[in-house]
Amino acid sequence: MAPLVPRMHLFEIDDQPWFPSYLRGLVQEGLHHAWTTSLPLIFPQGSPASVVARTLQQVLGRGNVSRYTYIDFCAGAGGPTPVIERTLNAALAQQSETENGNGAPGSHSDPKSSHSYANVASTSKSSSSGQTDKSNSTPAVNFVMTDLHPHPEAWAAAAHKSHHLTYEPASVDASNAPASLINQYKNNKDAPGGRIFRLFNLAFHHFDDTLARAILKNTVETSDAIGIFEMQDRSFASVVTCALFGLFIPLVAPVLYWSAPWHLFWVYIVPIVPFVLVFDGLVSSIRTRTPEEVEVLLRTCGADTTDWEIKSGKECFMWPTGYLSWTMCIKKHKGDE
Structure with a gap:
């Protein structure tokens, strides 16, 4: 099946030089867990x-x-x-x-x-x-x-x-x-x-x-x-997956960041991490x-x-x-x- 939209090389926040390295590290850690997490049934x-x-x-x-x-x-x-x-x-x-x-x-x-x-x-x-x-x-x-x-x-x-x-x-x-x-x-x-x-x-x-x-x-x-x-x-399925991933991060954040609880500020109080993960995920879909x-x-x-x-x-x-x-x-x- 042909893609829903043509490929567009839009920008991702995590790629930008102005994005703070500390937050970039949290986003990359979230991607690492996306690659390595395994849950039964899901x-x-x-x-x-x-x-x-x-x-x-x-x-x-x-x-x-x-x-x-x-x-x-x-x-x-x-x-x-x-x-x-x-x-x-x-x-x-x-x-x-x-x-x-x-x-x-x-x-x-x-x-x-x-x-x-x-x-x-x-x-x-x-x-x-x-x-x-x-x-x-x-x-x-x-x-x-x-x-x-x-x-x-x-x-x-x-x-x-x-x-x-x-x-x-x-x-x-x-x-x-x-x-x-x-x-x-x-x-x-x-x-x-x-x-x-x-x-x-x-x-x-x-x-x-x-x-x-x-x-x-x-x-x-x-x-x-x-x-x-x-x-x-x-694909539309990829859009849904990105949205689900945005919901998944707040649910598992206490487990991911148990050794560094101050990271949770950027997940719950100022939710930059889940926002960037979802935004960049959607842009990545369009870029793929x-x-x-x-x-x-x-x-x-x-x-x-x-x-x-x-x-x-x-x-x-x-x-x-x-x-x-x-x-x-x-x-x-x-x-x-």
Whole structure:
């Protein structure tokens, strides 16, 4: 079904330089909880982040999902990436356990080599690592958090909890990714998979057509796939979901901010946080591209996209109106399943 309205690149409050950083942090925390919250009945498939993990596994296929290193180019303060990494690798470990048939999942070697970007994130981790299971195990995959405006402290805390989650502390421009970053993981014997998958979680709609084309061009020239995941689209259901989200925040705010109750002032007394979340959510809906619109940008980005294919779909993450829309542009390789 065609969108109700044409795409318009309107402004979001959270993007504006005049919006106070303190309030921006509260809004981003609200978005983080939107990605990671899971309630029985309302969230039929678990949190939206876990839906992303399952979608990656299903669309890429069991033989290909572990061939990539997943680089989040708009990780913000962390967003859903730690949950996606944890969920996907848990699923791969369970798959290995089933295939091995030995009642114990295959362990995986530590991907953090001595010359990895992750050194800065792994100094406080255990130096021990498991031995690689030489049987029919599926290797765990690595995730890397980057951003034009990096949050190394927040990323370090998240990376400390997983040997498969790392980050780049310097600023990274998605339209001109540093060759040193890409080469660190691409076709590297210390980085399982050897392919680069670029992640954009609730982010790609922020770019105008010119910047979006530049990002896609850089992706085609240096990487092997890109995944665009949005929790909204240009539909009436998305408008309803945004409104429900505005009601949801005041209900759960005491739980979200129990350790910092002064934050509640900006939820109840001066309700800037729920207002910005709803306003920006509606604008995000209008900004979000259809898969067909993404493909037009890909094919006109100025790079050779002959070997690239487009896959897309929707998954319900919040009953009855919340749908996660996704578009993947994937380079075809010989021997892929």
